Amino acid sequence: MLERENIQTISLPILGMTCAACAISVESMVKSLFGVQKAEVNYATQTVKIDFDPSSVQPPKFQEAVQSIGYDLILDTEKGKEAQEEAQKSNYKALKRRIIATTILTIPIVILGMFLMDIPYANYMMLVLSTPVLFIFGKSFFTNAYKQAKHRKANMDTLVALSTGIAYLFSVFNTFYPAFWHQRGLHPHVYYEAAAVVILFIMLGKLLEERAKSNTSSAIKKLIGLQPKSVLIITDSGEREIPVSEVQVGNQLLVRSGEKIPVDGEVYNGTSYVDESMITGEPIAIQKISGDKVFAGTINQKGSFRFRAEKVGADTMLSQIIQLVQDAQGSKAPVQKLVDKIAGIFVPIVILISLSSLGAWVLFGGEHAFTQGLLAMVTVLVIACPCALGLATPTAIMVGIGKGAENGILIKDAEALELGYKVNAIILDKTGTITEGKPTVTDIYWNPALPEDKKALESIFLALEQQSEHPLAEAIVKYFREIEVISAPVEHFESLTGKGVAAIFNGEKYLAGSKKLFTDLKIEIPEVLKERVNQLQAQAKTVIYFLNESQILATVAITDKIKGGSRKAISQLKSRGIDVYMLTGDNKQTAAAVAAQVGITRYKAEVFPADKAAFVKKLQAEKKVVGMIGDGINDSQALAQANLSIAMGKGSDIAIDVAKITLVSSDLQQVPKALRLSRLTVKTIRQNLFWAFIYNLIGIPIAAGILYPFNGFLLNPMIAGAAMALSSVSVVSNSLRLKWRKQ
Structure with a gap:
């Protein structure tokens, strides 16, 4: 019995696996070694995780055991993944070359064997052509079958080697000794074409497997790419650049405009807007002030700030x-x-x-x-x-x-097609999945006390928003540009932290932003506008106010529009007996409004990526076959955890990489079609x-x-x-x- 305190755990990449049976063979061989407590082969990531007693067995023994049945391990734990990817690429290229050569030789064999078998020396020609097909380009089938046989194991390679090998040897005998059969009143047939075609077909199948395998780590690579390689640390002697790997908890770090945040922490100086869509899925950047949390991989949009590192590395x-x-x-x-x-x-x-x-x-x-x-x-x-x-x-x-x-x-692999029809619970992300994922102006209401010609005010409003750093400003600017409003030459522009923006035009001060602007100025909102605002907020729309120092001039409603086909698609899914859920990082009011509009009764708001994945696990524990549909980095955990994962074609690259199915049009109405x-x-x-x-x-x-x-x-x-x-x-x-x- 091995002592638990002596046990070490190591994860090593595997080379040469092409099927689930291969994974079972590798696992059983490693498990059989003395000193190995546990071995788990992960076929998808092509790795084996081994718990072992280092005083009884060392990694070279694992490699030796695996090599004995035709596979290999990479013992370099630091650069093992890179070496594995290079080996897979090399194998893929070599296999392609072998298939091309096999095809060139097999075509004339088939023509001779099926149509020209009676011409002189036809059998000898087929013998010459089929020999390299079996024993040069198809050699791996025979070597793998032999290695499996040595350990009393059998797989597809065994049957391919036996059937093609015996058919070939039987044909060779009939080619050189046809008299043996003639004397017995039988005609000596040859089966070179059958042997060659079988080898070619099976090799084509392996090529498809290799191609799928070479793409398995692309999603992980892109996620890792979200983290910057270096960061500016603030010390007593000033600022200096260090690798992210050297950051310690408590370090004070500086993030400039446009940079990625390197680790999790808390802001202590400065303000900015941070794109946290990878976590929340929401397209609107979040304002960060002193005391707010920031997360690794999110993007600082405008302005710079300083923060203290709270979680680094794997945390x-x-x-x-x-x-x-x-x-x-x-x-x-x-x-x-x-x-x-x-x-x-x-x-x-x-x-x-x-x-x-x-x-x-x-x-x-x-x-x-x-x-x-x-x-x-x-x-x-x-x-x-x-x-x-x-x-x-x-x-x-x-x-x-x-x-x-x-x-x-776009369907990535067989698993998606195998599981799709079994799905009985579907989870939908909100932003970019049910909705468009882009904030747009839906309503603009002007104070009825204003004169009819509002062109001058529109120009001032546009000028304010053009200089604003707020993410919603882009939606307002786009709206005014579409109706061909020209910006006014405003002066003395200023950004009012947590409130909005202000500027001077013709000696008068104009402001645009949140409700706090007019409450600070003690301006009363007209009743007609107040009613409109209440209606808009009930529809989960964000309201921006435009005012001067004496009155509110206009209110603008901004929302993320629901896609045209979302309600119909959700209705179709429910009619098939599928439970439909909505999970979003957005607030409860917005979540409730969107859910009501599309006919969803089960929803959760203010959820983080890990919460989405945990919810998928919860449904799976209830014996549900879960489909997850999303478009953002924040959905990638849940997409990977789900039985069936579907990404929107207009979503993030990582969501598309992780998902098994991608909807090119980002139209939810394609989901029922995919299940059918x-x-x-x-x-x-x-x-x-x-x-x-x-x-x-x-x-x-x-x-x-x-x-x-x-x-x-x-x-x-x-x-x-x-x-x-x-x-x-x-x-x-x-x-x-x-x-x-x-x-």
């Missing part, structure tokens, strides 16, 4: 987001896991049946018992080739992904797998010679090869039917 909110995204991404298994598990059982059963058929013929056969038994064994292996089984899932997925793309639904596409695709996959297995259940016994005692029928290996090809064609054809199904 910052950004680091916690990164960790949660990594953990959530790694907790999922791809759809191909089912096929790999089936193959693990299927392979030994097929081998046993092929050997049993040979044994049965030798024991109970007649005059040509061994010959017919050998033919039966080869026929079983040829007809049981995993082509249809291997194509069942990827062809349906490829067609489903293409169908989605035609409808503006998932249902149709899964139905197609199940049909494909059903026919692939039915084909094997019927074909394998016939290939073994089960009908021979009754009617003398023995399946020819050439017909078995054609049947194998036909099963693949049927699977592909069934998948293509998905193209013409209505959404």
Whole structure:
């Protein structure tokens, strides 16, 4: 028994894994080592986390064990991820080159084998062309199968190697010794084209896996990129630049205009507006004054301030987001896991049946018992080739992904299509998902006591907002520019902290900003405007006031408009029995107003990124299959945690990277379409797998010679090869039917 205090934990990148079965093999090999208490392979992140006793075993032993079954570990813990990414890129390029070469050689083999088999030396030409396909470009199938066999394991590579290898060797024998069969009244067929085509198809499948794998860390990279590399620290001797990694809790730091905030802390000097959309999802920057909290990765917009570091390194909110995204991404298994598990059982059963058929013929056969038994064994292996089984899932997925793309639904991987139809709870972010995500002016009400011609006042209002640093000022400026208002030449502009802005025009002072401006000046708001303001605030609109020193001149309402299709999409989801929730970082009043407008009864306001992820976990604990739809960095944790994650195409790059589905148009009405596409695709996959297995259940016994005692029928290996090809064609054809199904 290992003592807990002696246990160390290490996380190492893995090379060479292509399926969930590979992950199981690596995990079992590491676990079997003396001194290893626990080993967990994370297939999504291609890493293994090992708890071990360093006095009993060291990392080189882990690498040795993993290498023995055809994989590898990177022991460099500092630069391991970079080395893994480089290796994956290199493998991808090498695989592409092998596929190109294999295709060039396979095409003439197929032409010769299917149409020109009777020309002189056809068999020798196919032998020359197929040898490099199997033993140079397809060598990995044979080496991996051998390494698996050494440890009494089997996977897809085992069946590919056996079926293609035996078909090849059988064909070689028939090429050089055709007389052996002629003397027995049989024609010596060759199966070079079947062996080559199988290798090519399986390699194409692996290429798709490698491409998906190479993109798994892009979201994490972008999140890490939010943190600046260096920061200005304030010391007794002045300001100096240091790396972020050297910042300590309590350090005093300076953030200038446009810079990213390096760590979490509290402002003690200066004021500014900070874009916290990565946390709150809200497009309006937040004013920061002394005593306010700031967070790593958020962006200082205008002005500079000083703050004290309170959380650094792995304790910052950004680091916690990164960790949660990594953990959530790694907790999922791809759809191909089912096929790999089936193959693990299927392979030994097929081998046993092929050997049993040979044994049965030798024991109970007649005059040509061994010959017919050998033919039966080869026929079983040829007809049981995993082509249809291997194509069942990827062809349906490829067609489903293409169908989605035609409808503006970009689907990243099989998992999204596998899980979509099961979703029974959907969480929606508010800003940028239900709403447009851009503050716009919806109403402007002028004081009825003013003269009709307000062009001069509009020009002054525009001039004030043009010089304002407040995020909402941009919406007002845009509104006036659209109606072609020209800015007035105001003087003595000043920013009034926490209130708004002021300037002089023709000797008179004008102001624009919050309610505090006119309450400080003890100006009464006219009743007609007061009623309007109450109505606007009930609709969760932000109100900006324009005034002079004696009266309120106008009120402007600014809001984030609800998208046209949001209400209809939410209604469609609810009609399918899906529970719809809204989570937002915005205030309760705004959340309630938006929820009411789109027909959502379940909502939560003022939530942080971790709260969204925790809410997803809570629903999952209630056995819900959760879909998360968002567009911001603040949604990335919840997107990664959810069973199905959908990002808006106009949202942040990180949300799009983390999500499994992206809606190009950012229209929520695409969500019901995506769920329907998932249902149709899964139905197609199940049909494909059903026919692939039915084909094997019927074909394998016939290939073994089960009908021979009754009617003398023995399946020819050439017909078995054609049947194998036909099963693949049927699977592909069934998948293509998905193209013409209505959404």
